[in-house]
Amino acid sequence: xxxxxxxxxxxxxxxxxxxxxxxxxxxxxxxxxxxxxxxxxxxxxxxxxxxxxxxxxxxxxxxxxxxxxxxxxxxxxxxxxxxxxxxxxxxxxxxxxxxxxxxxxxxxxxxxxxxxxxxxxxxxxxxxxxxxxxxxxxxxxxxxxxxxxxxxxxxxxxxxxxxxxxxxxxxxxxxxxxxxxxxxxxxxxxxxxxxxxxxxxxxxxxx
Amino acid sequence: xxxxxxxxxxxxxxxxxxxxxxxxxxxxxxxxxxxxxxxxxxxxxxxxxxxxxxxxxxxxxxxxxxxxxxxxxxxxxxxxxxxxxxxxxxxxxxxxxxxxxxxxxxxxxxxxxxxxxxxxxxxxxxxxxxxxxxxxxxxxxxxxxxxxxxxxxxxxxxxxxxxxxxxxxxxxxxxxxxxxxxxxxxxxxxxxxxxxxxxxxxxxxxxxxxxxxxxxxxxxxxxxxxxxxxxxxxxxxxxxxxxxxxxxxxxxxxxxxxxxxxxxxxxxxxxxxxxxxxxxxxxxxxxxxxxxxxxxxxxxxxxxxxxxxxxxxxxxxxxxxxxxxxxxxxxxxxxxxxxxxxxxxxxxxxxxxxxxxxxxxxxxxxxxxxxxxxxxxxxxxxxxxxxxxxxxxxxxxxxxxxxxxxxxxxxxxxxxxxxxxxxxxxxxxxxxxxxxxxxxxxxxxxxxxxxxxxxxxxxxxxxxxxxxxxxxxxxxxxx
Amino acid sequence: xxxxxxxxxxxxxxxxxxxxxxxxxxxxxxxxxxxxxxxxxxxxxxxxxxxxxxxxxxxxxxxxxxxxxxxxxxxxxxxxxxxxxxxxxxxxxxxxxxxxxxxxxxxxxxxxxxxxxxxxxxxxxxxxxxxxxxxxxxxxxxxxxxxxxxxxxxxxxxxxxxxxxxxxxxxxxxxxxxxxxxxxxxxxxxxxxxxxxxxxxxxxxxxxxxxxxxxxxxxxxxxxxxxxxxxxxxxxxxxxxxxxxx
Numbered sequence: 034x035x036x037x038x039x040x041x042x043x044x045x046x047x048x049x050x051x052x053x054x055x056x057x058x059x060x061x062x063x064x065x066x067x068x069x070x071x072x073x074x075x076x077x078x079x080x081x082x083x084x085x086x087x088x089x090x091x092x093x094x095x096x097x098x099x100x101x102x103x104x105x106x107x108x109x110x111x112x113x114x115x116x117x118x119x120x121x122x123x124x125x126x127x128x129x130x131x132x133x134x135x136x137x138x139x140x141x142x143x144x145x146x147x148x149x150x151x152x153x154x155x156x157x158x159x160x161x162x163x164x165x166x167x168x169x170x171x172x173x174x175x176x177x178x179x180x181x182x183x184x185x186x187x188x189x190x191x192x193x194x195x196x197x198x199x200x201x202x203x204x205x206x207x208x209x210x211x212x213x214x215x216x217x218x219x220x221x222x223x224x225x226x227x228x229x230x231x232x233x234x235x236x237x238x239x240x
Numbered sequence: 241x242x243x244x245x246x247x248x249x250x251x252x253x254x255x256x257x258x259x260x261x262x263x264x265x266x267x268x269x270x271x272x273x274x275x276x277x278x279x280x281x282x283x284x285x286x287x288x289x290x291x292x293x294x295x296x297x298x299x300x301x302x303x304x305x306x307x308x309x310x311x312x313x314x315x316x317x318x319x320x321x322x323x324x325x326x327x328x329x330x331x332x333x334x335x336x337x338x339x340x341x342x343x344x345x346x347x348x349x350x351x352x353x354x355x356x357x358x359x360x361x362x363x364x365x366x367x368x369x370x371x372x373x374x375x376x377x378x379x380x381x382x383x384x385x386x387x388x389x390x391x392x393x394x395x396x397x398x399x400x401x402x403x404x405x406x407x408x409x410x411x412x413x414x415x416x417x418x419x420x421x422x423x424x425x426x427x428x429x430x431x432x433x434x435x436x437x438x439x440x441x442x443x444x445x446x447x448x449x450x451x452x453x454x455x456x457x458x459x460x461x462x463x464x465x466x467x468x469x470x471x472x473x474x475x476x477x478x479x480x481x482x483x484x485x486x487x488x489x490x491x492x493x494x495x496x497x498x499x500x501x502x503x504x505x506x507x508x509x510x511x512x513x514x515x516x517x518x519x520x521x522x523x524x525x526x527x528x529x530x531x532x533x534x535x536x537x538x539x540x541x542x543x544x545x546x547x548x549x550x551x552x553x554x555x556x557x558x559x560x561x562x563x564x565x566x567x568x569x570x571x572x573x574x575x576x577x578x579x580x581x582x583x584x585x586x587x588x589x590x591x592x593x594x595x596x597x598x599x600x601x602x603x604x605x606x607x608x609x610x611x612x613x614x615x616x617x618x619x620x621x622x623x624x625x626x627x628x629x630x631x632x633x634x635x636x637x638x639x640x641x642x643x644x645x646x647x648x649x650x651x652x653x654x655x656x657x658x659x660x661x662x663x664x665x666x667x668x669x670x671x672x673x674x675x676x677x678x679x680x681x682x683x684x685x686x687x688x689x690x691x692x693x694x695x696x697x698x699x700x701x702x703x704x705x706x707x708x709x710x711x712x713x714x715x716x717x718x719x
Numbered sequence: 720x721x722x723x724x725x726x727x728x729x730x731x732x733x734x735x736x737x738x739x740x741x742x743x744x745x746x747x748x749x750x751x752x753x754x755x756x757x758x759x760x761x762x763x764x765x766x767x768x769x770x771x772x773x774x775x776x777x778x779x780x781x782x783x784x785x786x787x788x789x790x791x792x793x794x795x796x797x798x799x800x801x802x803x804x805x806x807x808x809x810x811x812x813x814x815x816x817x818x819x820x821x822x823x824x825x826x827x828x829x830x831x832x833x834x835x836x837x838x839x840x841x842x843x844x845x846x847x848x849x850x851x852x853x854x855x856x857x858x859x860x861x862x863x864x865x866x867x868x869x870x871x872x873x874x875x876x877x878x879x880x881x882x883x884x885x886x887x888x889x890x891x892x893x894x895x896x897x898x899x900x901x902x903x904x905x906x907x908x909x910x911x912x913x914x915x916x917x918x919x920x921x922x923x924x925x926x927x928x929x930x931x932x933x934x935x936x937x938x939x940x941x942x943x944x945x946x947x948x949x950x951x952x953x954x955x956x957x958x959x960x961x962x963x964x965x
Contacts, residue, residue, distance in 0.1 A: 043327060045326075045327040045328060045329050045333060046327040048327075048329050048540075049311075049327050049328075049329060049489065049538065049540045049544065050308050050311065050312070052329075052540060052544035053307045053308045053311070053489070053544055053547065054308055055544070055548065056544045056545075056547035056548035057305065057307070057308075057547065057548075060305065060550070061305075062305045062306060085514065088514075089517070133528075136444070136445045136479050137445050140441070140445055153515070155514065156514040156515035157514065157515070158515045163526075163529060169528060169529040169530070170474065170477070170478040170520075170529055170530055171478045171479060171529075171530070174471065174474050174475065174478055175479075192500055192503050192504050192515075193497075193500035193504075196496065196497055196499050196500040196503070197497065197500075200496050200497065201461070201496075202521075203321070203463075203522070203523040203524075203526050204520075204521065204522045204523065204526045204529060204530070205519075205520070205521045206474070206518065206519070206520055206521075207503075207515070207518065207519035207520075208517065208518060209513070209514070209515040209516065209517050209518075210517055211517070212469065212470050212471035212517050212518065213469050213470070213517050214379045214380075214433055214469055214470045215396070215469070215511065216378070216379040216380035216383070216396055216398060216470075217379070217398075217403055217406055217429040217432055217433070218267070218270070218271065218402060218403055218429065219270075219271045219274045219275060219396065219399075220429045222429050222430045222433045224430075224433065224434075224437070225379060225433050225436065225437055225469075225470035225471055225472065226377070226437055226440065226441075226444070226470050226471035226472045226474075226475050227470065227471025227474060227475075227517070227518060228471075251904070252903060252904050252906070252907075255904060255906060255907050256906040256907075259906050259907065259910050265910075569892050569893045569895065569911050570904075570907055570911070573907050573910045573911060574907060608770075609899075609900065609903050609904070610904065611897070611900065612860070612893050612895060612896065612897025612898075612900045612908070612911075613768060613860070613861075613897060613898070613900075614860035614864070614892075614893035614897070615860055615861075615863075615864035615865060616860075616864070616891075616892070616893065618864070619864055628865075629805075632767065632768055632770070632806070632809075633809075634770075635768070635769060635770030636770040636771075636772045636813075637770070638770055639769070639770035639771055639772075640770075640772075650769070650899075651771070654765075654766055654769065654771040654774045655771075655774055657765065657766065657774070658766060658771070658774035658775070658777055658778060659777075660760075661729070661760040661761040661763070661777075661778045661781070662760070662777035662778060662780070662781055663760065663781065664757055664758045664759065664760055664781070664785070667729070667732075667760050667761075671732070671733050674733060683943060684944065690902070693901075693902045693903075693905030694901065694902055694905065694940070696905065696909070697909045697913075697941065697944060698909065698912070698937065698940030698941050698943075698944055699939075699940040699943035699944050700940065701734045701735070701936050701939070701940070702734070703733055703734060704733060704734060704735070704736045706736060707732050707733050707736055708727050708731060708732040708733075708736035708739035708740065708755075709727075709732055709755070709757060711736055711739075711740065712755045712757070713757070717743050717753070717755060719740070
């Protein structure tokens with residue numbers, strides 16, 4: 034039995050696939066010409082990234098590698114309870130390390146610090162693949178403040194570059210500013226269910 | 241069952257009714273005007289936007305022309321990633337599958353991410369009949385659900401409601417289904433959003449089962465994609481134990497890298513943003529992260545009918561951005577309810593008839609005529625759906641479906657016109673008769689019968705005493 | 720360019736013959752000996768856009784017979800030119816008549832909307848017109864989006880001596896005519912037209928100009944009923960006007 038042929042056990046599947054084939058009978062199904070636009074391959078502009086993140090009314094803190102812990106600490110000033118994933122790579126004062134906290138436990142924590150997998154200059158987006166230092170998805174979702182540490186060399190020019198960078202990852206989250214809604218009279222309000230504050234700590238090498 | 245609301249009148253009556261609602265027209269003009277400007281600004285800054293549109297259309301065409309192969313590949317990769325794949329021929333079958341999964345977990349409620357397809361199949365009503373409450377978690381859907389209302393826009397379902405109405409709905413209804421709205425709630429949009437946050441948070445934290453749609457389903461990896469703004473989607477995709485995603489079969493894209501095109505086209509066309517706040521992708525069960533039981537329901541429900549329509553097939557490229565609604569001058573005046581379906585606006589005017597077939601009912605048959613064929617929708621569509629051409633083709637299908645019966649007034653008029661316009665001699669004779677009418681002063685007249693619609697608020701033109709062809713005959717064009 | 724035919728359009732023929740005469744005067748002034756094939760009737764768009772394809776077949780047949788042999792066909796209508804160029808092939812396909820399909824394919828590309836013919840074929844922008852009035856121009860949808868005439872009409876108008884062209888807000892939005900839409904959905908049609916008319920009035924223009932008499936019939940009907948005093952004229956009416964009077 035070739036792939037896609039009837040498995041003999043699922044009449045709905047058989048019916049839908051048969052209906053597709055009937056619908057396309059008599060149609061030229063030859064492959065189409067090349068359909069991808071050429072990759073832009075543009076250099077990433079870190080300043081543009083900062084500008085675009087701020088456009089979403091997220092905060093950006095720029096710092097040197099030896100200032101990361103201090104910048105993160107400042108961003109967490111006055112925050113009641115902080116959680117971090119394993120593998121963050123630096124210490125956060127008084128932070129709890131996630132060991133599979135339940136949703137209600139996470140809800141009682143105000144801040145979270147994570148790393149990112151990549152970032153996009155053109156759209157001001159950070160991309161998480163939820164590996165070490167980034168934590169599982171709930172971690173960067175339930176607390177109300179998300180501090181995300183991004184290295185300048187992780188900033189890519191555009192969406193195609195980021196899609197390529199995270200290809201093959203079983204789970205990705207693309208974050209562009211704090212959660213927002215425009216559902217009431219199309220007026221943008223930051224902060225609905227996701228973190229109402231997003232602070233991006235951008236780590237740039239000493240020049 | 242279908243995406244058409246039961247018992248809705250045909251478009252002209254529903255539209256006329258909507259036009260009398262001055263508040264609605266003000267809300268709509270403001271909202272669509274705002275979003276049009278935002279869209280133009282962010283589209284304008286993309287170099288090669290037209291190339292992107294062509295790429296989006298080409299990818300979707302490739303999907304549609306090889307849909308069986310892509311679906312089988314998607315199924316295989318979903319299963320390999322630990323998801324259970326179900327197939328549904330129609331709405332009832334899809335609802336049975338979802339309800340069955342929910343009931344097997346003995347839950348009394350499920351959480352919902354905003355999804356067009358679950359509205360199309362009437363999932364909430366079907367679950368309610370089985371004793372399961374489906375809570376909408378998108379703010380606009382929550383407003384619609386609490387207000388026992390119907391959605392009127394693909395992206396902003398409560399676009400017809402203003403802040404004062406929303407405050408009133410929250411104060412009146414939230415307490416009956418969960419945490420009440422704060423007693424001192426104002427109509428400040430930030431306060432209203434916060435009330436929704438607090439109301440839904442307890443539901444997120446206790447949820448066992450969530451139901452989503454998907455913006456895209458990637459065949460080569462089995463990844464599903466949800467594009468959203470508020471984070472309610474992330475909550476539903478992450479916190480519950482069981483996730484059920486209902487996915488129309490046209491949502492497939494062949495490869496992961498195809499997403500690079502759609503993640504640029506969709507947010508800019510939809511909310512007029514460079515990127516929406518949150519996009520989630522997940523591939524089946526992700527060990528240690530999120531729901532450990534994942535179901536995907538692949539739904540036909542008329543899509544293969546649309547696929548068989550050679551002109552209309554391209555409507556299945558639609559990525560539900562709603563740009564066509566926002567630029568449509570008809571939608572701007574009537575709002576979404578007049579279309580009588582979860583798919584309003586220009587895309588609804590083609591999608592509903594394509595999914596159901598011409599001659600299905602009066603309401604659906606009226607939709608292809610709910611357009612001036614101005615082409616603004618085609619110009620805005622990120623995947624180049626030629627909506628005006630499909631509308632014209634569907635009109636022919638509607639007319640053809642009614643041939644053979646007793647011809648109505650319009651059919652008789654068209655037949656008569658065809659006879660007259662088939663020959664210049666007959667046109668000359670008709671013009672001589674019209675010339676007699678031309679001696680009457682028609683200004684300010686309101687006519688009965690077929691002329692009524694025109695003359696209620698518009699003057700009729702005076703037929704010429706000497707038509708052009710008579711002048712040409714008399715003067716040889718040198719008069 | 721040896722043989723040029725005027726597709727006057729059924730609407731201009733019966734209701735607005737002056738616009739047809741103005742196209743003839745304008746083209747003669749520019750040295751084009753335009754002919755009027757008397758066998759012509761209509762482009763069949765009313766039938767096609769209402770869904771009556773069978774009924775459109777004899778009309779399209781009459782059309783290709785009437786205009787056979789001409790090098791160019793000029794229409795003072797973006798809508799009719801658009802229908803010929805984009806829709807006649809659908810009618811021919813429906814007829815199952817391969818000869819008709821061939822004749823349509825051969826003729827359709829040679830059908831021009833007036834501003835296209837002036838700017839692209841004749842290569843003129845200044846047609847020597849004089850029109851000392853304030854004008855608002857409404858770019859009709861089929862000219863704009865079906866044919867893509869772009870700024871050709873406004874370039875022609877800007878070159879008219881004495882003419883002041885004012886900016887019409889939301890100019891590219893449809894006026895609400897839409898063929899049988901104007902009757903089938905008359906309430907929506909009037910609502911759209913009323914907004915357009917209000918925007919025209921707010922410009923202070925004395926004259927509303929467009930390239931399609933169908934849209935002007937709708938807008939002019941609204942202007943007339945409101946007693947606004949604003950005249951609705953076709954592009955050809957303005958371009959044909961000269962200092963000597965025409």
